[in-house]
Amino acid sequence: MQVAAYISLVVAALCWGGNAVAGKLALGHVSPMTLTFLRWFLATALIAAVSVPQLKRDWPIVRKNLPLLFFYGIIGYTLFNAMLYSAVQYTTVINVAIEQAGIPMLIFLLNFVFFRTGVSAAQIVGFAMTLGGVALTAAHGDLTTLLQLGLNRGDGLMLIAVAAYSVYTIFLRWKPPLDWRTLMAIPALGATLTAVPLLIWEGTQGAVQLPDNKGWLIAFYTAIFASLLAQILYIKGVEAIGANRAGLFINLVPVFGTLLSVALLGEHLQPFHVIALALALGGIAIAEKGRPQRAVSTVPASPMD
Numbered sequence: 001m002q003v004a005a006y007i008s009l010v011v012a013a014l015c016w017g018g019n020a021v022a023g024k025l026a027l028g029h030v031s032p033m034t035l036t037f038l039r040w041f042l043a044t045a046l047i048a049a050v051s052v053p054q055l056k057r058d059w060p061i062v063r064k065n066l067p068l069l070f071f072y073g074i075i076g077y078t079l080f081n082a083m084l085y086s087a088v089q090y091t092t093v094i095n096v097a098i099e100q101a102g103i104p105m106l107i108f109l110l111n112f113v114f115f116r117t118g119v120s121a122a123q124i125v126g127f128a129m130t131l132g133g134v135a136l137t138a139a140h141g142d143l144t145t146l147l148q149l150g151l152n153r154g155d156g157l158m159l160i161a162v163a164a165y166s167v168y169t170i171f172l173r174w175k176p177p178l179d180w181r182t183l184m185a186i187p188a189l190g191a192t193l194t195a196v197p198l199l200i201w202e203g204t205q206g207a208v209q210l211p212d213n214k215g216w217l218i219a220f221y222t223a224i225f226a227s228l229l230a231q232i233l234y235i236k237g238v239e240a241i242g243a244n245r246a247g248l249f250i251n252l253v254p255v256f257g258t259l260l261s262v263a264l265l266g267e268h269l270q271p272f273h274v275i276a277l278a279l280a281l282g283g284i285a286i287a288e289k290g291r292p293q294r295a296v297s298t299v300p301a302s303p304m305d
Contacts, residue, residue, distance in 0.1 A: 002240065002241060004236075004240070005236065005237045005240035005241045005246070006237075006241075006249075008233035008234070008236050008237045008240075009233065009234065009237035009246055009249035010249065010252065011229070011230075011233050012229075012230040012231075012233040012234040012237065012249070013249050013250065013252035013253050013256055014252075014256045014260075015225045015226050015229055015230035015233075016226060016230050016250075016253045016256075016257075017252070017253050017254070017255070017256025017257035017258075017259070017260050018221065018225060018226060018256075018257075018260050019221075019222055019225075019226035019230075020096075020097075020253065020254070020257035021257055021260050021261055021264060021265070022218045022221050022222055022226065023084060023085055023088050024088060025214070025218055026085065026215065026218045027088065027089070028209075029209075029211060029212050029214045029215035029218065030209055030210070030211035030212075030215030030216075030218060030219065031202060031207055031208055031209035032082065032085035032086045032089065032202070033082060033085075033086075033195065033198040033199045033201070033202035033207075033208075034199060034202065034208055034209060034210065034211065035085055035211075035215070035218065035219060035222065036078060036081050036082045036085060036195050036198060036199075037192065037195040037196065037198070037199045038211065038219040038223070039081065039219060039222040039223050039226075039227055040073070040077060040078065040188050040191040040192040040195055040223070040227065041192045041195075041223075042219060042220060042223035042224075043184075043188045043191075043223040043224075043227040043228050044185065044188040044189050044191075044192050046223065046224065046228065047181060047184050047185045047188060047228060048185055048189075050181070051179075051181035051182065051185055054179050054181050054182055055181070055182055055185060055186075057179075058178050058179055058182040061176050061177065061178055062176075062178070062182060062186055064176075065176040065178075066186070068171070068174060068176070069176075069183075069186040069187050069190065070186070070187065070189075070190035070193075071171065071190075072168060072171065072172075072187035072190070073186070073187035073188060073189065073190030073191035073192075073194065074190055074191065074194045075164045075165075075167055075168045075171075076164065076165055076168030076169075076187070076231075077187060077188065077190075077191035077227070077231075078190075078191040078194040078195050078198070079160070079161070079164040079194075080161045080164045080165045080168070081161075081222075082195070082198055083157045083158060083160045083161035083164065084096070084100075084157075084158065084161050086154075086157050087154040087155070087157040087158040087161065088154065089154065090152055090153045090154030090155075090157070091152055091153070091154025091155050091157075091158065095154065095155050095158065096154070096158050097134060097137070097254035097257070098134065098135060098254075099155060099158040099159060099161075099162055100158065100161070100162060100250070100253060100254060101130075101131055101134040101135070101250070101251050101254060102159075102162050103162050103165055103166050103169075103247060103250045104127060104130075104247040104248050104250055104251060105127065105131075106162060106163065106166040107166050107169050107170065107243055107244060107247035108123075108127070108244055108247070110166060110167070110170050111170065111243060111244055114170070115173075117244055118292040119244065119292070120290050120291055120292050121290070122286050122287060122289065122290020122291070123244070123248075123287040123290060123291055123292075125283075125286055125287070125290075126248065126282075126283040126284060126285070126286040126287025126288070126290070127248060127251075127283065127287060128283070129279050129280070129282055129283030129286065130248060130251035130252075130279065130280045130283035130284060130287075131251060131283075132279050132283075133251070133255060133275070133276040133277065133278070133279030133280035133283065134251050134254045134255060134276070134280065136272050136275060136276040136279065137254055137255050137258045137272070137273065137276040141270055141271070141272030166247075169238060169243045169246070169247055170243060172235065172238050172239070172243060173243065175235070175239070180232050180235070180236070183232075183235060184228060184231060184232055184235075187231075188227065188228075234246070237249070245287070245288065245291060248283070248284055248287055249284060251280055251283070251284075252280050252281075252284075255273075255276055255277050255280050258273055258276075259273065259277070
């Protein structure tokens with residue numbers, strides 16, 4: 001079960017790494033709030049098309065937990081992505097990558113403050129190693145460049161995104177016992193509805209850019225891989241091994257983003273890319289091996305498992 005959780009979390013990080021590349025490619029082809037709306041509208045339509053019978057069966061549970069399920073969509077889906085797609089317009093990719101790596105640290109902190117979840121020394125070392133790998137990747141092998149970074153509007157937006165996804169992860173501990181299709185469809189619907197006011201606001205600013213052909217390709221990628229597949233796998237991973245342990249895998253997102261840039265954008269693979277990936281994977285291994293022996297999953301197991 002844990003091996004499956006690890007694989008799920010790695011693939012989720014890979015999909016999200018692709019989302020970072022998609023966010024870069026979207027500039028000039030589709031505006032941020034338009035992309036956010038299209039992403040979740042398409043995801044909702046796709047998941048609903050294959051899950052209507054299951055949604056009907058799960059409706060009694062959904063009705064009792066609708067505010068929580070919509071909260072997942074608002075915080076973890078709409079707010080995080082709207083802030084990320086907006087942040088890349090104002091700040092550097094280096095800043096965004098480093099700030100996104102703060103998600104696992106904030107998850108650790110929130111779990112400790114509110115739930116007194118134990119954290120071992122090995123987990124702290126593992127987190128430091130993965131963060132080092134992320135920083136090395138984001139700095140393109142020259143850590144001295146990190147000293148030259150400044151904060152701007154984009155950094156502030158990205159910090160909001162980091163806080164939003166950390167809260168989303170923590171709240172997964174109260175996930176109701178629903179089929180994965182329902183657990184994806186209802187928050188995605190909530191995300192779509194939440195994105196409408198943001199889309200209207202973008203229109204009032206005269207900033208709406210409807211997607212061209214490339215913009216549509218990016219929107220479908222984000223809907224299928226960065227939304228449906230990644231979210232389902234991440235939920236399953238958190239459910240199996242807990243939010244603290246699962247959150248550590250988020251540090252692979254910037255690493256995979258860099259590797260995908262090499263594969264898809266023609267950038268050259270450098271030795272520091274390999275070193276950074278080794279640090280990230282090694283940090284996860286150390287944190288897993290040295291986790292508190294009494295640590296349990298922070299999310300109730302689904303009766304479907």
